[in-house]
Amino acid sequence: MRNKLFNSFTDPIPPLRYDVQIIPVKQNGETFLYFQDQLGYAHSDFAVPYSAQSLFSLFDGSRSVEDILEFSDEQITKEQILEYVQFLDEKALLHSPYFKEHAQQTEAEYEQSDVHSSNTYGISYPEDPEELEHFLNEAFEKLPSTEAVESAKALYAPHIDYRVGLNSYVKAFSAIKNLTPKRVVILATSHYSGLYPELYEEHPFVISNKDFELVNGTVEADREAIQEIADQVRDDELDYGITFKDRAHRIEHSIELHLLLLNHLWDHEFKIVPIVVGSLEELFYKADGFQGQQVEQFSQLMNKLFGKDEDTFFCISGDLAHVGKKFGDEQPAKELFEDIRAFDEDFLDFGAEGNPDKILELMSQEYDPYRICGYPPLFSFLKAFPTLQGEILTYDIWDEEERESGVSFGSILYF
Structure with a gap:
């Protein structure tokens, strides 16, 4: 794919896709967040800790990695935040240029298939x-x-x-x-x-x-x-x-x-x-x-x-x-x-x-x-x-x- 994953500390992070459901599920006494994509673009073979929900609320399309760093009380670096954003982008969960190209490619491959x-x-x-x-x-x-x-x-x-x-x-x-x-x-x-x-x-x-x-x-x-x-x-x-x-x-x-x-x-x-x-x-x-x-x-x-x-x-x-x-x-x-x-x-x-x-x-x-x-x-x-x-x-x-x-x-x- 020509478009690469999001890679900036200062540009606004692409927002989470509005058409993906985030579903809390309990396993072994812990709560995790699973993602349900009715369009089938996102990979569904993973979950994230429930604590990530507060971070997701900041992914509104206006804040950058550096902006989010200011909200964090934990010992976390901007490199770690960017790595997490890229993880979500790669999983087709952000409304980003990478996702849009991934979606188009998915549709094209289906239409060309027998x-x-x-x-x-x-x-x-x-x-x-x-x-x-x-x-x-x-x-x-x-x-x-x-x-x-x-x-x-x-x-x-x-x-x-x-x-x-x-x-x-x-x-x-x-x-x-x-x-x-x-x-x-x-x-x-x-x-x-x-x-x-x-x-x-x-x-x-x-x-x-x-x-x-x-x-x-x-x-x-x-x-x-x-x-x-x-x-x-x-x-x-x-x-x-x-x-x-x-x-x-x-x-x-x-x-x-x-x-x-x-x-x-x-x-x-x-x-x-x-x-x-x-x-x-x-x-x-x-x-x-x-x-x-x-x-x-x-x-x-x-x-x-x-x-x-x-x-x-x-x-x-x-x-x-x-x-x-x-x-x-x-x-x-x-x-x-x-x-x-x-x-x-x-x-x-x-x-x-x-x-x-x-x-x-x-x-x-x-x-x-x-x-x-x-x-x-x-x-x-x-x-x-x-x-x-x-x-x-x-x-x-x-x-x-x-x-x-x-x-x-x-x-x-x-x-």
Whole structure:
């Protein structure tokens, strides 16, 4: 990298990145600070003593090493302070020229790669392949399941953490364990495309042509089908709202959690067309505006290419409401559960009816009051297949009591 680590006693120290969470964790009676970077730029294999918190409060972008030295009562030199600052800079925790170049390089390397490496293993599920197989076998053997069908066109299912939604996953995915499609088109919530407005503000449909490398095997991208999409939209990507610049996939989990289960349940080979769908909130204000026309074009293309293909199955990955203090509500989630159950019931009913217009009307009433992250992918799917009928399989709410927050999620099987 051309930019070197921060190296000055008198220049202002770059501030700590505002988008990195500092989390206190106790170990062996001592408290340490760990860093959680949702963008995946920072190295997370280290911690610092809790006492460093007072020092971090001085890294506000205005103070130099020499300034900070004046605040210290301890026997510490300016060389030691600079060394510590450089340590944080190297770990991608400071908003510095070094970090900015590191971030750009990380994104460029991902976009140029042919492989998407898993980012959920070891968190939601075991990272050892044998342990994962045992974990999933036990789940599908012991938890309540749904009778398997012999044919279906799509499954709308959650992407919530396995640790809180495994019952719902088992009920949803056991229904399709006997299917043998050669291709799976995945329409999934994009949680991160909003972080890159310069790329995705006018391109809500982000397609990747990468193979997905998972703990239980690699699922290949259907590059032939993806190329067919590219050929159809050549020179008109904006009209379809489609882009193949896929950095929004790099840290996304909404596709992986479906693929792991398909890989576990199906013995046959299949390939994927991975698509994450960004915000479609413009439709709340003007349904027939530019974004509405993009959704129409995209959905018609999906129907044209895959609608009558019996070897293509759709997975739609999305949760429902996100409420409570973690998500910006003043009220604790429990006080909102009655309201969100009623809202979710309507959302799932309209989804099962195959009625995208009613879903949009519902979502537009108060401009997505409960933050339904499954709305963009499910709405886009239903616009492509508006007469498809579904059956609601599950509905659950995760009550995260300690944070006074909650997430609801459900599933629909389409025949």
